[in-house]
Amino acid sequence: MALLKEAVPKLSRVALVVDADYPFKARIITSYEKAARDLGISLWPTEISGPDNVEPVFAKIVTDRADGFALTLGPLLFNLRARIGASALAHHLPGICFVGEEVPYGFVMSYGQDFPDYFRRAAIYTDEILKGAKPADLPVEQPTKFKLILNLKAAKALGLTMPQTLIVSADEVIGV
Numbered sequence: 001m002a003l004l005k006e007a008v009p010k011l012s013r014v015a016l017v018v019d020a021d022y023p024f025k026a027r028i029i030t031s032y033e034k035a036a037r038d039l040g041i042s043l044w045p046t047e048i049s050g051p052d053n054v055e056p057v058f059a060k061i062v063t064d065r066a067d068g069f070a071l072t073l074g075p076l077l078f079n080l081r082a083r084i085g086a087s088a089l090a091h092h093l094p095g096i097c098f099v100g101e102e103v104p105y106g107f108v109m110s111y112g113q114d115f116p117d118y119f120r121r122a123a124i125y126t127d128e129i130l131k132g133a134k135p136a137d138l139p140v141e142q143p144t145k146f147k148l149i150l151n152l153k154a155a156k157a158l159g160l161t162m163p164q165t166l167i168v169s170a171d172e173v174i175g176v
Contacts, residue, residue, distance in 0.1 A: 001035040001043075001070065003111050003148070004096040006163055007155070008068050013042045015061040017084070017095075019074025020049035028072045043070075054080055058087040071097040071107070081105045085154075094158050100149045104174055108160065109150050113143035147171035 005011045016032050018025045029045050036043035044064070048057050061069060071077055071084065078099060085106025088095045097103065098112035121141060129135055148166075153175025155162050167173060 001032065001039055001041060001096075003109060003166065004068055004070065004094065005039055005041065006166055007108055007160060008094050011041060011067045013064070013066045015064065015066040015069040016043055016045045017057065017061075017069050017071045017077070018045050018047050019072065019076045020047040021076065022072070022074035025072070025074070032070060032072070048077060048080065048084070050076070051080060051083060054083045054087050058084075058091045058093065061093060062091045066093065068094040068096070068108075071095055071102070073098055078102065089154060089157055092158055094155070094160060100147055100172070103149045103151050103154075106154050107151060108155050108158065109148065109166075111148045112146060114145040114147050117145045118143055149174065151175060 001014070004014070014036060016029060018029065022028075025045075033043055046057055046061060048054055069088065077084065081097075081102040082105045085095075085102070089106040094108040095106075097107045097110045099115060100110045100112065101115065103110045125138060128138060148170045149172045150162055150166060150170045151174045152162060152167075156175070
């Protein structure tokens, strides 16, 4: 939320887009609400339940006068990333997401764990288990590699100028 606020200084109202069927959505919403409160941002969750629901949700976000949106996790949202990004651009809404692989579809930025690194770690665990290791004996790991990805092409389409501080701290910049 802080990164989105840095990119959109006038940010005061943010829609939190959640997967209607994601089992951990309540936990995610609570985390975002705390972050928004700490930044003085008004935040409200809105759910996407399927492909036909994307455009009406974004139309409502605009009607509710949001300055931007944050996209949470969920398989449905990841699968709809192109439609969500296109709708966000069409409605002139800057958005942040958690999965870097979603950014090229019209999001202004992402900040989150490096999923390719995460999957490599999972492959290492799978290999150890296949070689006889007991899953209960393997240590629990938290993501250790995070990345910030900026989409200057999307920012330009929305009339935003990314602060230089964000650009120099980004791990990847699209549309340079």
